[in-house]
Amino acid sequence: MSGDNEKTKNPFIRGEDEPMAPDEAGPISPAEDERLLQQERERRAAEADMEVQIIDSVRDPNSGPVEPVRLRPEHSFCFSCHPGVPCWNVCCFDTDITLAPYDILRLSRRLKMRPAEFLSRYTVPAVWEKADLPVAKLRCQDREKGERMPCVFLDEEKGCTVYEDRPASCRYYPLGLAAVKLKGHEEPEDFFFLVKEPHCKGHEEDKEQTIAEFRKEQGVERYDLENRGWIYLLMKMTSWNVLGGPWGKKLDPRTKQMFFMATTDVDGFRRFVFETRFLETYDIEPEFVERLKTEDELLLQLAFDWLKHILFNESTIKLREDVLKEAIARARRGTGAA
Numbered sequence: 001m002s003g004d005n006e007k008t009k010n011p012f013i014r015g016e017d018e019p020m021a022p023d024e025a026g027p028i029s030p031a032e033d034e035r036l037l038q039q040e041r042e043r044r045a046a047e048a049d050m051e052v053q054i055i056d057s058v059r060d061p062n063s064g065p066v067e068p069v070r071l072r073p074e075h076s077f078c079f080s081c082h083p084g085v086p087c088w089n090v091c092c093f094d095t096d097i098t099l100a101p102y103d104i105l106r107l108s109r110r111l112k113m114r115p116a117e118f119l120s121r122y123t124v125p126a127v128w129e130k131a132d133l134p135v136a137k138l139r140c141q142d143r144e145k146g147e148r149m150p151c152v153f154l155d156e157e158k159g160c161t162v163y164e165d166r167p168a169s170c171r172y173y174p175l176g177l178a179a180v181k182l183k184g185h186e187e188p189e190d191f192f193f194l195v196k197e198p199h200c201k202g203h204e205e206d207k208e209q210t211i212a213e214f215r216k217e218q219g220v221e222r223y224d225l226e227n228r229g230w231i232y233l234l235m236k237m238t239s240w241n242v243l244g245g246p247w248g249k250k251l252d253p254r255t256k257q258m259f260f261m262a263t264t265d266v267d268g269f270r271r272f273v274f275e276t277r278f279l280e281t282y283d284i285e286p287e288f289v290e291r292l293k294t295e296d297e298l299l300l301q302l303a304f305d306w307l308k309h310i311l312f313n314e315s316t317i318k319l320r321e322d323v324l325k326e327a328i329a330r331a332r333r334g335t336g337a338a
């Protein structure tokens with residue numbers, strides 16, 4: 001998650017020594033500042049130890065006991081999935097797969113389309129309940145009522161047609177990924193858990209491997225790295241929801257819409273950066289501004305940093321000095337200070 005070390009390396013911040021403003025409207029008055037600090041203290045006091053399943057992997061909610069054991073990378077389990085198993089592709093029916101931002105980039109590239117087209121053809125909008133934030137889920141193919149519905153990318157004879165770019169959730173199966181935030185710790189930690197559904201015969205195979213080996217073999221490490229900011233946002237919003245939302249307020253629909261755009265459609269977010277007053281408002285190194293024109297992964301990281309800033313007032317992106325001065329003057333006028 002985005003710890004202090006990560007923040008100091010943040011390419012979107014020129015210097016770390018100046019104060020940050022809380023939102024696009026500029027800095028807040030001392031009284032308001034104290035009220036926000038008090039609410040953050042209350043959030044920390046109210047939050048419990050929290051385990052949030054980011055990738056839960058369960059395909060059939062009626063079938064699968066999740067082993068309630070928190071596994072770490074060095075722990076082992078027995079499992080193998082290959083075309084010889086009697087259940088080959090069974091787990092690709094009736095799926096409930098939330099796509100992480102990097103899944104969308106990879107799948108769009110594979111299908112040679114931009115994310116907006118990918119989203120409209122292959123996904124359905126949904127809400128990630130615990131955080132009450134909008135996400136995209138993978139569609140299933142239409143079937144007669146009562147029939148099991150294959151994933152939109154399943155060819156029932158050949159298997160997964162996007163295998164090399166399959167989503168993180170498919171790579172993880174039968175593992176789940178949970179972010180665990182312990183009371184008093186600001187940063188969540190990752191844990192893994194095993195999902196044993198009766199239809200999955202891979203658990204009867206005798207291939208033993210550690211979680212770390214399985215993750216490497218499945219190529220999830222890059223996915224986790226690229227999606228880390230998004231996982232952090234889900235986790236932090238879940239934690240804030242203990243108090244009814246950030247600073248005690250539910251997010252308004254427009255902010256949710258911005259969250260969805262920034263985390264699913266890099267082109268939409270790129271237009272937001274280059275075609276609004278974004279670059280006049282935030283202080284971003286010219287070298288990075290240039291790279292943002294073509295590097296989707298970098299743009300995604302900017303989107304996460306911007307969202308951390310506007311949702312949680314984190315110092316992940318910096319206002320330009322002239323904007324900051326103007327905002328301070330506005331705040332002073334508002335409080336009657338000189």
Ligand code: SF4
Binds near residue numbers: 152153160167
């Ligand atoms: S993306 Fe591929 S692996 Fe994942 S559910 Fe669909 S067909 Fe199966």
Ligand code: SF4
Binds near residue numbers: 082
């Ligand atoms: S072994 Fe499990 S993961 Fe592999 S195809 Fe069968 S149900 Fe899917």
